[in-house]
Amino acid sequence: MPRKINREVTMPPPEPWQQDFFRALTMPLRGASRRATELNPVAEGHSAEFFAIAGKWIKPGASLSEAERLELYHRQYWYRVLDSLAEDFPVLRRMAGDELFWELIEQYLLGRPSRSFTLRHLGEEFAGFLEQSPLLDERQRTWFRALAAIEYAQMESFEALQCALPTPGDLEKKMIGLQEHLRLITIPVPAHLCYEWKNFSMAEHSPAEKVCIAVWRHASGRSERMCVEPDEAEFLIGFRNGVFLKEFFETLPEPHPEPEKLSQWFAAWQSRGWLGLPGEAGQQLLDEAFEWQGKHAMSSQAMPMC
Amino acid sequence: MADSRFTNGKTLGTGIGLRVPHYEHILREKPAVDWFEIISENYMVAGGRPLAVLDAIMDQYQVVMHGVGLYPGNSDGLDMDHLRRLKKLVKRTDTPWISDHLCWGSVDGSVSHDLLPLPFTFEVARKTAANLKIAQDFLEIPLAMENVSSYAEFAMDEMTEWQFLAEVCELADVGILLDVNNIYVSSVNHDFDPMEYVNFIPSERVAQIHIAGHSRYERFIIDTHDHPVIDPVWHLYARAMERCGPTATLLEWDASIPSFDEVWQEAKKSEQWRKQNATENQPGGDDAAA
Numbered sequence: 001m002p003r004k005i006n007r008e009v010t011m012p013p014p015e016p017w018q019q020d021f022f023r024a025l026t027m028p029l030r031g032a033s034r035r036a037t038e039l040n041p042v043a044e045g046h047s048a049e050f051f052a053i054a055g056k057w058i059k060p061g062a063s064l065s066e067a068e069r070l071e072l073y074h075r076q077y078w079y080r081v082l083d084s085l086a087e088d089f090p091v092l093r094r095m096a097g098d099e100l101f102w103e104l105i106e107q108y109l110l111g112r113p114s115r116s117f118t119l120r121h122l123g124e125e126f127a128g129f130l131e132q133s134p135l136l137d138e139r140q141r142t143w144f145r146a147l148a149a150i151e152y153a154q155m156e157s158f159e160a161l162q163c164a165l166p167t168p169g170d171l172e173k174k175m176i177g178l179q180e181h182l183r184l185i186t187i188p189v190p191a192h193l194c195y196e197w198k199n200f201s202m203a204e205h206s207p208a209e210k211v212c213i214a215v216w217r218h219a220s221g222r223s224e225r226m227c228v229e230p231d232e233a234e235f236l237i238g239f240r241n242g243v244f245l246k247e248f249f250e251t252l253p254e255p256h257p258e259p260e261k262l263s264q265w266f267a268a269w270q271s272r273g274w275l276g277l278p279g280e281a282g283q284q285l286l287d288e289a290f291e292w293q294g295k296h297a298m299s300s301q302a303m304p305m306c
Numbered sequence: 307m308a309d310s311r312f313t314n315g316k317t318l319g320t321g322i323g324l325r326v327p328h329y330e331h332i333l334r335e336k337p338a339v340d341w342f343e344i345i346s347e348n349y350m351v352a353g354g355r356p357l358a359v360l361d362a363i364m365d366q367y368q369v370v371m372h373g374v375g376l377y378p379g380n381s382d383g384l385d386m387d388h389l390r391r392l393k394k395l396v397k398r399t400d401t402p403w404i405s406d407h408l409c410w411g412s413v414d415g416s417v418s419h420d421l422l423p424l425p426f427t428f429e430v431a432r433k434t435a436a437n438l439k440i441a442q443d444f445l446e447i448p449l450a451m452e453n454v455s456s457y458a459e460f461a462m463d464e465m466t467e468w469q470f471l472a473e474v475c476e477l478a479d480v481g482i483l484l485d486v487n488n489i490y491v492s493s494v495n496h497d498f499d500p501m502e503y504v505n506f507i508p509s510e511r512v513a514q515i516h517i518a519g520h521s522r523y524e525r526f527i528i529d530t531h532d533h534p535v536i537d538p539v540w541h542l543y544a545r546a547m548e549r550c551g552p553t554a555t556l557l558e559w560d561a562s563i564p565s566f567d568e569v570w571q572e573a574k575k576s577e578q579w580r581k582q583n584a585t586e587n588q589p590g591g592d593d594a595a596a
Contacts, residue, residue: 021422117388180352282353
């Protein structure tokens with residue numbers, strides 16, 4: 001669901017100068033600004049509307065025209081959102097190749113400016129966008145959408161709440177649920193394999209098959225993903241809203257897995273920190289030895305703009 | 307010296323911005339830094355590593371919250387959910403004051419993630435001050451507004467930037483986070499005398515000062531926070547300290563971030579400028595003397 005800004009108090013609509021300025025910011029990169037990698041402004045390539053907005057509201061300076069001044073903000077906007085989104089989908093970028101990837105994220109952001117206070121949420125609807133993108137063929141749409149869903153789940157997992165981990169004693173007495181940082185996604189192809197591939201050509205040899213991927217965060221804060229068998233995933237989902245174990249196992253619908261298998265699953269979930277006590281705050285540990293990079297390092301939310 | 311109502315009565319010396327590449331060094335070495343400034347939005351999360359690091363840092367250090375997403379100049383009002391997130395973090399950090407930028411940044415819920423310039427008009431000043439009053443009342447903590455670097459001026463401006471900053475802060479009765487690097491950057495981009503800016507600011511409202519480096523291009527300057535502080539900015543800092551007296555000072559370094567020690571050495575240069583100032587201007591600042 002797209003986020004909505006909550007103003008509660010009825011406020012007037014934005015002033016015309018803000019609406020125009022923002023519209024200019026979000027206009028497509030064109031001409032020199034599209035090819036540039038630095039901020040030197042050139043007015044070449046902009047639409048008549050961009051020039052009209054600059055001329056209407058901006059005062060020319062001693063060394064920059066009104067359009068060049070507006071162009072500085074235009075470039076900064078685009079460089080910031082593009083770089084930030086690119087940082088959050090590194091595997092998809094490798095699979096798509098740079099040219100196609102940048103085209104995709106630019107098209108996505110043109111139709112969907114940020115709706116959140118943080119750049120981390122920029123990719124919220126990227127998977128859905130890829131599923132519809134005319135820039136992709138059917139095979140790309142399927143795989144890229146699945147991969148984007150995994151990569152965004154990692155971002156969600158990174159910042160999700162940590163509930164208390166259940167002790168052996170808790171398992172008998174308390175309601176047991178899943179940690180909010182555990183994300184279970186079902187995708188039509190084994191896109192988690194892309195993490196190990198050098199390029200997308202490997203997908204040609206991989207069969208389409210429905211897979212369930214669990215993305216979660218270690219107690220140290222770093223995230224991981226793994227493939228989960230469909231029957232195990234179905235069981236896990238049963239814990240999503242919290243259950244009392246005794247009651248849960250007494251009312252299992254038939255047929256259900258052998259008790260030994262259930263026991264193995266349960267032990268594995270517990271060892272990976274997937275289970276939690278709903279409503280009880282947990283302690284997030286710090287793994288200082290881990291080399292934090294990319295989204296682990298929160299870099300996409302810390303683009304300098306102060 | 308700032309009126310204590312803008313600093314919650316807290317006196318802080320030299321600090322630096324808390325940045326990811328320095329986490330490990332800070333947690334391991336526990337360097338003797340007076341305080342750290344955090345970007346509020348980086349810690350507005352439900353859980354995970356950001357809050358774990360923050361909690362560990364707070365065991366040892368005072369932190370002060372500095373936001374980039376309040377956007378008090380938004381003419382369609384404040385985002386109340388954002389204020390709630392801020393307030394939750396205020397309670398967690400025990401920050402003595404909270405700062406953000408005198409700017410706007412979003413329209414109809416779409417966010418620029420930039421600090422966009424405001425037209426310097428009396429109407430915009432009044433509307434922005436009204437938003438700031440709401441924010442300060444809601445947050446129940448002193449709020450300080452930072453002057454931003456800018457690359458454009460509006461044709462409808464009715465006053466200078468420094469007059470606008472003072473007007474808004476006095477109307478809203480909030481403090482000022484005076485960024486002397488931003489003053490310098492804007493002075494080059496808009497061709498004004500930066501010292502006139504520093505001399506005009508109501509010194510009793512200055513709760514905090516920012517220093518930083520920037521990138522100079524052929525025809526303009528961009529506030530990139532990726533270089534050491536240049537001498538003209540230090541001179542503005544010295545004058546600000548002369549006027550404001552001892553004021554919490556923070557170095558920002560956000561891109562091409564060098565080692566912790568290099569950043570900290572750069573920040574500590576401010577102490578030399580303060581000492582020099584104190585020696586030359588006994589017993590106090592020019593406002594005190596006046």
